Amino acid sequence: MTLAVCVVYFNILGNGYNLDDNLVTQGHALTSQGLAGTGKIITSSYYTNAADVSFGYRPVTHLTFAIEHQLFGEHAAVSHFINLLLFLSAVLLFYQLISEWVGAD
DSSP states (O other): OHHHHHHHHGGGGGOOOOTTGGGTTTTOTTGGGGGGGHHHHHHSOSEEOTTOOEEOOOHHHHHHHHHHHHHHOSOHHHHHHHHHHHHHHHHHHHHHHHHHHHTOO
């Protein structure tokens, strides 16, 4: 199963950032500061537009990207690799859960 997930999703590592990644990571004023921006991240909204209208409060998203920037800099491949690991973990956890429910080994 691990191999299947890696084969199917391994091609994401060569991709760049997406169209809306500037909202949370690419060149973002707070997450690009790394952990130095933590105070502002936990007190700010998720996104504020040019008209100063704020949307949502999701500090965990910004904090995870800030940690990523602190450790690895701004690299889309690193972000995609972390997403691949998270997805693989979710698939394996789901498989384990289903196996326990139906009694399969």
